[in-house]
Each structure stands twice: as C-alpha cells, then as structure tokens.
Amino acid sequence: MFRLIGAAILLVSGIVVASVASADPIDLVINPSPQEFSNTCQSYSMALAMAFAPNSPFRAETATELRELERRTRKALEASANGAEPTxxxxxxxxxxxxxxxxxxxxxxxxxxxxxxxxxxxxxxVSNPDGLGEALSAALVQTPVMLSFTRIEESKYATTHIVTVFGVQLPDASMDDSVKPKLLLVNSAVKYPGGAKNVCAEEDLSDADKYRAIGTITDNYDMTLFKGKPYLVTFIVSNQK
Structure with a gap:
C-alpha cells in the first residue's frame, strides 16, 4: 500500500511513486502539531491512528482537521468514562x-x-524505519499502534503518556526485555526546556504553551510496564469486512 507525500517523489524497490502537491496524512507525522491540552494524549493518539486506519471514514490531513477529530474523540471518551479515568x-x-x-x-x-x-x-x-526514513515509513504504514511511555527523550511524564507508533526497528536476533528498539513515533507533548515556549514557535498552540510535537525515530525512552503482562499494544480496527 502506498500513500503519497505532497510535492515529493518516492522510489521503492525500483517503483516510482509520484505525488500531488496537496496535504496528506503523512504531514501529520513529519510535521505534527501538539495535542490540545495536557490530558488529551489519548484522544490525540487515537485521532492520529484513525487518520491512517484502513477503511477510515475520516479525512484528517491537516493540523486543523486532526484537532477537530481529537476534540470529538475526547468528548466521546469523557462521556464513556463518566468522570473516571478512561480505560x-x-x-x-x-x-x-x-x-x-x-x-x-x-x-x-x-x-x-x-x-x-x-x-x-x-x-x-514497518520493521526498518531507519532504512526507510520517517516520510517513507509513514507512507507505507499499514496500521499505526499506540504505546505508553513514562519518558521519551528529555520529556518525562508523571503518569503514562500515549503516543502513536508507525514502525519499529527489528534486529536480526531476538530481544530481551532490557532492549529498547528504535521506534518511529509521533510525540504530541514534547516539553519545552524549563517549561517555556520558544517565541519562534507561536504556531504550535497547546495547553499553557507547554508543548510542541515531533515525529522522530528514537530508542531513548522508557516504556510503561503494566501489571500482569507488561507490554500493551493498542490499535484501531475496522468493523467493515
């Protein structure tokens, strides 16, 4: 499956994939906008995953369209949780x-x-995002997944933080539980140094101007480990056959 990147031409195994100069969901990975509020990482990640899901009814190719889907998802999430922490x-x-x-x-x-x-x-x-790069990995992704973290690079989170993952760098050998394979992810809440926002980034609107967003390939993180089976992978599925 191929997705087209605005104003770009991709070469994959000798196949040229040309694009049109228009917005594309891939822009949400290579140039993401931050989540709206400090407590909306769940709805942001689900909205982003829905934008890439097979058979998705949503058109979310710009930051504005993704924000609208994030808000709708958050409203439905809060209604379902009814004041409790969403499960x-x-x-x-x-x-x-x-x-x-x-x-x-x-x-x-x-x-x-x-x-x-x-x-x-x-x-x-996507099992080789290092080789493919961020844009091509996002173009070829089948179904993004959502994982939980307590730290991503320099950003630490008091509670678990949900991000959307578009691929993992698989080594040739099996991995023990101490390994941190590289992940291609979109972190919607990258904290500014000292909690202050750079004046040059005024287009990044977020809760109290605390965050920016980044799409990156990184192995510098601490994953949230859950009780029982510690590694939890969440994903969007289609109900259409």
Missing part, C-alpha cells in the same frame, strides 16, 4: 461513537518485549 473499554466506545461503528479499538498484551515488538512490526508493516 481501554472507554477508548473502544469513543472510537465506535465518533466513527458511527465503522472503526473500533483492540489491544493485545505480551509477557515479553520481543513478541510485542514483532507484533508492532506486523501491524504497522
């Missing part, structure tokens, strides 16, 4: 509500890192 069941209910039942949410937990990361590679269809 994966609430994620599922929210996505089904905003998509009129076309899309849903599923998740799978793993005892160890290696099978979890192979599952991520199978879902996304």
């Amino acid at each position: 994966r069941d609430d994620w599922k209910a929210a996505v089904e509500e905003v998509s009129n039942g076309v899309l849903s949410v599923d998740w799978k937990a793993f005892d160890h890192l290696d099978p979890a990361m192979h599952f991520v590679a199978d879902k996304t269809g």
